[in-house]
Amino acid sequence: MTRLAHVGVVAIGRNEGERLRRCLESVRHLADQVVYVDSGSTDHSVSMARKLGVECIELDLSIPFTAARARNAGWRRLLELAPEIRWVQFVDGDCEVVTGWLEQAQEFLAAHPKAAAVCGQRRERHPERSVYNQLCHLEWAKPPGLLKSFGGDVMLRREALEQVGGYRDDLIAGEEPELSVRIRSQGWELHALPAEMTLHDAAMTRFRQWWLRIVRSGYAYAAGRHLHGGPPERHCVRETWRTWVWALGPPAMAAALWPWMSIWALLVLGVYPLQVLRLYLRLPGPPRDRRLQATFHTLGRFPELVGHLQFWRDQMLGRRARLIEYK
Structure with missing residues (x-):
């Protein structure tokens, strides 16, 4: 399997178990370098990632965890290991990257010099298992074209990422739209493609899970x-x-x-x-x-x-x- 030149992947997670295995297996033979950032897992996530040959970062437990902090640690380590990286694919540990996506995303960014970010379609793996999974499945659909903001799964141009300094470490939610605002303010474009990008596993089966997820969205809106x-x-x-x-x-x-x-x-x-x-x-x-x-x-x-x-x-x-x- 041919590796993609100048493409790196940053996966983040906490106690994702087999979901993380699927995530890393979907990219580890394709990218120049893959970095997994763990936010205090108590399962076998870190040891499993290392057995797969993936570079691992375990965040300092004394500093509050955020997805933004994990992503920043990941892309900075990625560039230390592979300074030639030009494109960084971020993916959440509960997602599997669809075959062919990395190639399409890299080709799009290479052909569109004003594009800082490109994302495809995220789909829910098991929408039939609960109404809450189905709601996620419906939520993920993005019309192709120019975007105002992207989500957790996205390929970013290294130049744009470095220009704005990455994510805000202190945001517990809404860090992706906030980064999108700062990237667009520098004259960059964000794009969505109709192509499949990732399969997500929400694993939501209880009303309380849905409620907490929307509480987090409300917090993100207020912070934004x-x-x-x-x-x-x-x-x-x-x-x-x-x-x-x-x-x-x-x-x-x-x-x-x-x-x-x-x-x-x-x-x-x-x-x-x-x-x-x-x-x-x-x-x-x-x-x-x-x-x-x-x-x-x-x-x-x-x-x-x-x-x-x-x-x-x-x-x-x-x-x-x-x-x-x-x-």
Whole structure:
């Protein structure tokens, strides 16, 4: 199997087990160099990666873990080991890189000098196992073309990555969109291709897992607005307003009306099923998928609000954020 010249891979993970094995097996014979960064696994992840011949970094336990910190440690070590690397593929340890993706991504970046990043389509490995996996599967779809932001699986041009200094180590969520903002501010472009990129294994089977994942998204929106919410970017402004309006607006109105007009208070809360209907009518796809997305998008405003409140609590107390994990 021919290795791709000037392509390196950074995989990050924590207690991913066999998912990590699939991840590393999918890239270790293709890239010039592969680096795995471990954030305090208690399973056999590190020893398994080393047996596969992959360079491993175990992050210092005394410093709070973040995916951003792990990715930064990974790409910097990658360039120490292989200074000739021009393209860096980042992949989460619960994802398997699809055959042919690295070649397509490298060719695209080589042919488009203004492109700093390219990603393809991430698919869920087992969407049929739970409604939460199915929601992830629907969420991953990206229309091909120019992007405002990319996710955890992406190939980045080394020059752009070094120009902006990489990810923000202190962000516990939303580090990829935040990096996207800074890269675009330097005149670079971000692109999505229709090609398959990775298979993801969310392994979400419980409502609590879904709830915590959306709490993390809410935290990311609040942090993103705090950092880049001003013009011209106005990063995450729409998302944060949407959360506050839908999570607090109707309940506040209902509470205010209840002592005098309880019937009207109940009618106000009827805006939620109407919102589900509105989203159902607007979303594409088969009816089951539309019902699922419309229901959980509406419900998701509440855990998003929890994430917002956690972010502002951390800001007011001046304390370092702690990871919000759903696995």
